[in-house]
Amino acid sequence: MFKTIPPAGIPYKWSFVFNPEKTGSSSFESSLSGLFGGKTYLTNSGRSALYLILKAAQKLRPERHxxxxxxYTCWSVPSAIVKAxxxxxxxxxxxxxxxxxxxxxxxxxxxxTLAVVHAHLFGIPGAIDKVEKICQKRNIFLIDDSAQGLGARLGGRLxxxxxxxxxxxFGRGKTITTLHGGAAVIRNEELAQAAGMIFRDEFPKPGAGDISAILQLSAYKTLFNRRLYWIPDSLPFLKIGETVFDPDFPVSRMADSLAARGESMLKNMEDIIAVRNSNAALYQDMLKNTPNINxxxxxSEAQPAFIRxxxxxxxxxKRRIIIKKGHNRGISAMYPGTVGSIRAIESYLAKNIEDCPIAKRISETLxxxxxxxxxxNVDIDNIIYFLKSVI
Structure with missing residues (x-):
């Protein structure tokens, strides 16, 4: 009766909790720098990493804001912009x-215009190659927001x-997880140097150590189970799956204990992606040509790394019905609305914003x-049957 499938996440073994590789931040930094080419800064969250880059960009070009x-994107993005x-x-x-x-x-x-932030929701590559050319031509910083796109490729490029x-x-529902944490990998040398000074001055080392990591990872592993997930899911103060606009978030460096686990999981990234993409392909095949579903x-040159x-x-x-009745099947919405619809953001928006009808429609139908x-496969069959019965 209480079984609830989590909408996203990564099951892992107990060895990941108690016996991580004996590495730390430097090893994880080196791995990310090797993959993405640049100076890596490990932070306590993805929005802290974005804040770091934006603050550095502002330092280099203070006349732009x-x-x-x-x-339509995660509300952590405007939160980081406002904090900067x-x-x-x-x-x-x-x-x-x-x-x-x-x-x-x-x-x-x-x-x-100081910068463009291009996100890849759900691990689906967008047309960032075209946006990159535009930004290069117009001398604008381009930030490749791969909070959800780690491991995906476009034209062979990660x-x-x-x-x-x-x-x-590296949050709970991302490609790989350390439960919380993020990274900024900066290729522009001037930007990397500016970020380094900000990182040194504004990003303190975390106080919690490996015991805290073990406790959090143990709790997550135990509760990431359809027989138990209903417990945290039903507690409102935990705010599971809630998206908020909060510019007053804390920034710090990633704990070495979490970085070691990030390095460990990074080595299994391709296997994690393969399972998710295989399940996504089943949905695509079974729902193709279904009326009222797009x-x-x-x-063809895009290789997604689906997270949902x-x-x-x-x-x-019908979306309301599907979300309400399909909740225990792991079916969910994503963000509560567009960035422009956030009540507290009006004074932080640029002037003369254009209407965004596509973003609005997607926020209401996704x-x-x-x-x-x-x-x-049984779960997927049941979800498909449920969707078609409602549609």
């Missing part, structure tokens, strides 16, 4: 891959390797399906 972002003392300019997105529309970016760039810097998150699309399987419904009323290691 606007950051172009997708109107900058203004957000949300623009519309591509309806097929949920990434920034290159045309919208080109139109939105102005004399006050997401996170485009532009001046890449941002990564699937994401991406070019997103689908778009044509009827927002649902996600679970694809992690904790589900099997």
């Amino acid at each position: 606007e950051v172009i972002i997708p109107d 003392g900058l203004k957000a300019r949300p623009v519309d997105i591509d309806p097929d891959n949920f990434g920034l529309s290159p045309d919208a970016v080109d139109t939105a760039i102005g004399e006050n 997401l996170g390797s485009f532009g001046d810097a890449g941002v990564f998150s 699937m994401p699309k991406y070019p 399987m997103p689908i778009l419904l044509t009827d927002w009323k 649902v996600t399906l679970p694809i992690h290691h904790g589900i099997n």
Whole structure:
């Protein structure tokens, strides 16, 4: 009766909790720098990593104060922008891959534009190659937000390797996890140097050690189970799956104990991605040509690294039913609305924001399906049957 499938996550062995590799931050930093080419800074969260890059960019070009972002993205992105003392300019997105529309970016760039942040929601590559050319031509910093895109590729290039810097998150539902943590990998030398000074002065070393990591990882492993997940899911103060706009977040460095576990899980990244992509392919095959359901699309040169399987419904009323009745099946929404719809953000937006009808429609019609290691083919069949019965 209380069985609830988590919408996203990564099951791991007890050896990951108690016997991580005897490495630390330097090893994880080196691995990420080797993959993405640049100076790596390990932080306590993905939004802290984004804040670090934006603060460094602002230091180099203090006369500019606007950051172009997708109107439909994680609310941690505008939170980092506001914390850095900058203004957000949300623009519309591509309806097929949920990434920034290159045309919208080109139109939105102005004399006050400091940077563009391009996100890859659900591990689906957007047209960042085109955005990269635009930013190079217009002399704008490009931040490749791969918080959800670690391991995915576009034209053979890893997401996170485009532009001046890449941002990564190692939260619970990402490609790999240390439960919390992030990284900034900065390729622009001036930007990396500026970030280094900010990192030294503003990012303290965390106080908690390996015992704290063991306790948190043990709790997560125990509760990432359909027989027990209902417990944290039902406690409102834990705010499981909640997306908030909070510019007053703390920044610090990643604990060595978590970095060691990040290094360990990074070595298994391809296997993790393979399972998720295989499950995503089952949904795609079984839902293709289903009336009232649209699937994401991406070019042949794109290789996703799905963290969830997103689908778009044509009827927002049925979306409510699916989310409510499908909750225990791991079906969920993503963000509660567009960036422009955040009540507390109005004074932090750039002037003369264009309407973003595609982002608004996606925020009202998108649902996600679970694809992690904790589900099997029977679960997928049941989810498909449920969706078709409602649609």
